Amino acid sequence: MKPVKTNAILIMTLLGMFMPISVQGQFFKKLKKNVENKIVKKASDKTDEMLNGNGEKTPVPDTKPWPTSKNTSSQSETVPKREPLAVNDQNVLTFKAPTKDFRDVVIQSHNGLPRYGDLYFLRGTTAPTMNKAYQALLEMKFLERTFNDLDRSKLTKHQNIAGDLAKKNSEFAQNHLLILARETLSDEKLQEYFCDSEGKTPCNFYNPAGERAQVSYWGGTRNNEFAQNRSYTKFVQDHYGTLKTWSNSFYEDGSQIAYFVARGAVAEKYDFKNKGYWIRSIFSIGGDFILHKSNFIAYSENEKTLKNYSKKVFLAVEPTAAKAYNLIERSPVFVVFKVKVTPKITSPTRISWEFELEDTKMEFYKDGVLSKKMGESDIRTIKFKD
Numbered sequence: 001m002k003p004v005k006t007n008a009i010l011i012m013t014l015l016g017m018f019m020p021i022s023v024q025g026q027f028f029k030k031l032k033k034n035v036e037n038k039i040v041k042k043a044s045d046k047t048d049e050m051l052n053g054n055g056e057k058t059p060v061p062d063t064k065p066w067p068t069s070k071n072t073s074s075q076s077e078t079v080p081k082r083e084p085l086a087v088n089d090q091n092v093l094t095f096k097a098p099t100k101d102f103r104d105v106v107i108q109s110h111n112g113l114p115r116y117g118d119l120y121f122l123r124g125t126t127a128p129t130m131n132k133a134y135q136a137l138l139e140m141k142f143l144e145r146t147f148n149d150l151d152r153s154k155l156t157k158h159q160n161i162a163g164d165l166a167k168k169n170s171e172f173a174q175n176h177l178l179i180l181a182r183e184t185l186s187d188e189k190l191q192e193y194f195c196d197s198e199g200k201t202p203c204n205f206y207n208p209a210g211e212r213a214q215v216s217y218w219g220g221t222r223n224n225e226f227a228q229n230r231s232y233t234k235f236v237q238d239h240y241g242t243l244k245t246w247s248n249s250f251y252e253d254g255s256q257i258a259y260f261v262a263r264g265a266v267a268e269k270y271d272f273k274n275k276g277y278w279i280r281s282i283f284s285i286g287g288d289f290i291l292h293k294s295n296f297i298a299y300s301e302n303e304k305t306l307k308n309y310s311k312k313v314f315l316a317v318e319p320t321a322a323k324a325y326n327l328i329e330r331s332p333v334f335v336v337f338k339v340k341v342t343p344k345i346t347s348p349t350r351i352s353w354e355f356e357l358e359d360t361k362m363e364f365y366k367d368g369v370l371s372k373k374m375g376e377s378d379i380r381t382i383k384f385k386d
Contacts, residue, residue, distance in 0.1 A: 091115070091369065092127045095134070098246045101239065102184045105130045105137070110336065110370055114258040116353075118286030118334065120368035128211060131289055133183035136176050141247040142343045142351055147173045152236045154229055155218070165348070172349045174232070180243055181235060182215040193231045196220035255342045257358055260291050261370070266331040267312045276316040278385065279333050279364070282306065290353050291341065297356040302379050314383035315364050315375055325366055325374060334370060336363040 093109040107129050108115040120126060140147060149169035156174055161167035181193060187205070194215045195203035203220060207213045218235070219227035250256075263286030267278040283293035283306070298304040305311060315333075317325070327333075338359040344352045360379040366372040 092129065095250075097184070098242050101186055101189050101242075102246075103130075103186055105133050105184065107131060107134050110259040110261070113338075114256065114290075115261060116258050116290040116339075116341070116355075117261040117288060118263045118368070119261070119289050120370075123209060126369070130183055132179055135290065136179045136183070137243075137247040138250055138343070139351060140176060140180070140243065141250055142345065143173075143348065145169075146348045147176075147244075150174065150177075150236075150240075152240070153233060155225075155232055169348055177232075177235070177240070177243075178215075178218070181239075183212070184243075190215070193218065193235050194220050196224075196227070251343070255340055258290075258339060258341050258355075260337045260339045260355060262286060262293070262335045262337070263368075264313075264333045264335055266327050266329055266333060268329055270317075270319070270322050270327075271314075272319070274314065274316075274383075275318060276314055277322070277327060277333075278312040279315055279335070280312045281310070282313060282335050284310070285332075291339070291355055292353075295344075295352050295354045297354055299356065300380065302382060302384075303357065305384055306379070309384075311384040311386055313362075313377065314385070315377060317375055321374070327366070332368070333374075334365040334368055336365065336370065 091109055092106050093112075093114060095105040095107075097104050106127060108119055108126075119129075119131075121129070146169040149166040150173040151167075151170040156167055156170040158171060161171055182190070182205075185193065190205050191203060194205070194217070196219065199220060205213055205215065216222070217228060219231035221227050262283050264279045264282040265285065267280035270277060283296070293307060296303075296307050298307045306313070337357060338361070339355040340358045341353055341355045344354050346352050357379065362377045362379055362382065364374045364376065366374055
């Protein structure tokens, strides 16, 4: 095959010599281009052979996150609708809505139980949660006496509640119903109760990130008290009983087994003598969803030390593992306790969620999502130091 190709090229070259000069220029340009293309193709084939073996070509996947529009003078393409981002929903608990008029309530979990204390959220990676709705349902259940003062016939005005405990309770209960409505209602029902029917623009209850935005007024209007009252009283008539029944399904025996996540930090460099890390500031850093360290009921001396003193605790870690963790001073460390949570009513409008240890085991994690476990300690035998 090679001699045939060579002869063909020589013949074409000789023919080109007898062409006019202008035609010769065009001819040699095309010839040069063909040669260059063959060289590039040959190099590409060789590269494929080196990378993939036996000359097999591996298709390159499309790594663009979303299709992009192309608008030119000659063409226009329609951008397909974006699909929702994939999220890790393995570490969540879902409380199913009682009817189609509501949304499911979702909170973070750990090993199949509610996760309280320090939470972890990364938009587009972790599943969105509904902590406000969850907490409001719990308060609706345990602040029953307060909700008994709920005025179902009209909205309670703030300026008329001075010195009147029943009206104060009613205002509190109505504010909680507002939270529950805007957080748990389906999109269709949200339009019904919070969209101004006389408004000139359509109602949008979501922010640019796709999360449900805050709704402040019944009826979708601040100035029309009649529309607000109509919306509120219809909601109470149609949905209050359902919400009340739903709230009673939580903490069925009056308490809840859960995991309390506290955030500490590496106090100093790796301790080669004891083979491990000293962790400081447990209970002092991080969030306090439902539980706060001040409501920790400490029984044993070690529990009291952990709660009331800023002492460091020891986590045993082998040197090879420590090298892989690559922790430095002030690196965050997440400590997990299995606890029993019970409500303590401190006022008609406030609950303190007390908790005690259900297990003496303390789990230590390198990351907030609790996927990289570094080790465990027992509260009964853990080492402390100042």
